[in-house]
Ligand code: SF4
């Protein structure tokens with residue numbers, strides 16, 4: 001059963017006008033490589049729950065399984081851009097402190113070092129053996145432009 | 150034509166290597182630096198950060214745009230177009246470039262942030278994956294092939310981000326991609342069709358949901374192997390890792406019989422230009438195929454004898 005929360009619905013729709021165009025045809029789900037392997041992840045259902053402002057929308061761990069392959073965006077006949085809807089919902093979860101710890105840590109690594117991989121001396125030794133320049137942290141600038149307060 | 154002339158004629162690009170290649174697959178950076186200038190593509194290194202990737206975007210799209218704008222502005226400052234080695238980075242930067250070129254008020258907002266580090270986004274650069282550039286100058290590629298890779302049977306995996314969103318990538322048909330295959334055929338190799346060609350490699354799930362990612366790898370490898378492929382060819386460092394290191398993990402967990410090595414496209418270009426397997430970094434890959442290695446070594450010998 002879906003419990004509808006109107007305030008949540010309003011909040012979600014504020015940034016996701018496109019959801020209203022969804023007519024539940026399931027093209028996104030039929031195209032989704034994750035659903036093919038794991039039926040618990042279903043973009044069509046995530047979209048309808050978000051549209052209703054269903055309570056369990058925000059508790060769902062399913063969002064984070066999306067591979068960001070963009071296939072659903074490409075095929076959706078209504079221009080809903082399901083991938084982008086999921087992105088915005090994830091952004092909302094992050095802003096409410098509900099994102100998984102790995103995502104928060106991965107983001108922190110990029111802002112502090114400039115890279116999405118940790119820079120280790122082993123990496124730099126390998127690079128050196130191929131006559132490539134060593135990697136150095138260049139996060140300082142990012143802090144200045146990302147963190148505004 | 151002498152070397153100096155060629156250097157002058159060469160168009161210069163800002164090389165966007167990306168974190169995955171820099172930190173996890175430096176042999177791909179090595180081969181790109183060797184091969185691209187020989188194809189009249191000049192490259193320059195700038196102080197780029199992570200593009201940033203889709204995981205970063207999933208936390209906060211605004212910051213994603215700010216960081217991408219910084220990378221774009223760096224290239225603009227040097228008056229250079231960006232040349233990507235990774236489809237993911239290329240997609241991020243193309244999308245950010247398009248958004249900021251179109252939306253003047255958003256651009257002004259983002260420029261306030263960039264102003265703090267002395268940069269401005271003006272909208273004067275372009276971003277392309279190197280395959281796009283190679284496909285445009287296919288004649289140069291053909292001229293440089295000295296050891297055609299005859300008889301090598303390859304499963305082409307274009308992956309997702311070089312193709313989609315097609316509105317942004319504008320490279321190939323996402324339902325039936327053929328351009329990477331064309332580039333592979335230019336080197337003399339044979340491409341084989343396999344049923345799972347357009348299935349995503351599943352890389353981003355490997356860390357968090359290994360079970361799903363492993364089953365995707367198994368299906369890709371089985372499909373390509375049973376169709377007669379001897380290796381994969383990819384344009385993407387994430388797909389490369391998925392079919393290389395992660396293939397061995399999946400094979401151990403799911404106990405499937407087959408395995409296929411993987412080439413980054415520029416490694417094949419290097420081989421076709423006369424570099425050996427070691428020089429194109431093949432031995433840094435974890436999945437090996439002694440039979441294929443012998444076949445490639447033999448090609449070099451045969452071609453030399455025929456000359
Ligand atoms: S493909 Fe588009 S319209 Fe169809 S269910 Fe998915 S989001 Fe809705």
Ligand code: SF4
Nearest residue numbers: 032066067069070072
């Ligand atoms: S972008 Fe995500 S939801 Fe859409 S098809 Fe790919 S994995 Fe599925």
